Amino acid sequence: MTETPSDRDEKTKTDRTDDAIPDVSEELHFRSADEECAATLYLPDDPGENETPCVVMGNGISMTRRDGVPRFAERFAEAGIAALSFDFRHLGDSDGEPRQLIDYERQRDDFDAAIDFARTLEGIDDDRIAAWGYSFGGGHVLPVAADDDRLAAAISMFPMLDGLGFVRQYGLANNARYVAAAARAAIGRRLIRMPITGPPGSRAVLNHAEAAPGFDAVCAEDSGWRNEFLAKPSQLIGEIRPVREASSVRCPVLFCLGTEDTIVPLGAIERAAEGAPESELRRYPIGHFEGFLDAFEDVVDDQLDFLDTHL
DSSP states (O other), X not given: OOOOOOSOOOOXXXXXXXXXXXXXXXXXXXXXXXXXXXXXEEOOSOOOSSOEXXXXXXXSTTOOTTSSHHHXXXXXXXXXXXXXXXXXXXXXXXXXXXXXXXXHHHHHHHHHHHHHHHHHSTTEEEEEEEEEEETHHHHHHHHHHHTOTTOOEEEEESOOOOHHHHHHHHOHHHHHHHXXXXXXXXXXXXXXXXXXXXXXXXXXXXXXXXXXXXXXXXXXXXXXXXXXXXXXXXSOGGGXXXXXXXXXXXXXXXXXXXXXXXXXXXXXXXXXXXXXXXXXXXXXXXXXXXXXXXXXXXHHHHHHHHHHHHO
């Protein structure tokens, strides 16, 4: 089933990026390995007498829990569903040195720890937990869900599911820059260091035309987001392929795909939706960031319908 967004709910950039934490939220911390992750719990105004379902939310590459995510979390809470957003280690308000390290194995462990933490919270129904991820975090959702038989549902929003496909569409010059940076880092026994985003032709990891304006529009002023990417030379982008986990996910999964998205491989999202035993795919004629912006109402409405059905 495919639906596309309308032109309703036009907002100014100021409106779209006002991600102040509301009164119904609570600042928390949980342990992942031997370090602490910062989290924000959004609760319904009137949860009632019954325990509340909860969506655990992980953001995109280098992004924090204050970037775009609050709009979705607040809407979930308004609908009676708690939301727990968190910063991966090395990012935002969470522990971890060096800062800005993007370690996909650690991030998946953080996601697991966040879900375990949500199950311990008072008033939360530990059998009605959903995983929600955007972009790089949307890729984490598949292996996390594949390893957790208790998850009730998962949402993978404009996810990066195939690093090999990303490398293929990244371009020869960009790949050469990244390989050279990885080689220098390996020889010097240090981390790869590059900007996250920049204009087309720059040495940034995401130098697509929509990338820099998208980060600028979505990232909140108080988020602590930094345009810096550190990675281990041993973690090659082409080897990060969550699409291969789709067939092992047993809970219902909603995939959101932007047909104008130039950052993540779209074919991998379609293959994942075909491979997951119980999945839904929603297509929107938008780019990678517009689910937080002009198309927010359409995307969040679909997600609420999905969560209402499965939670």
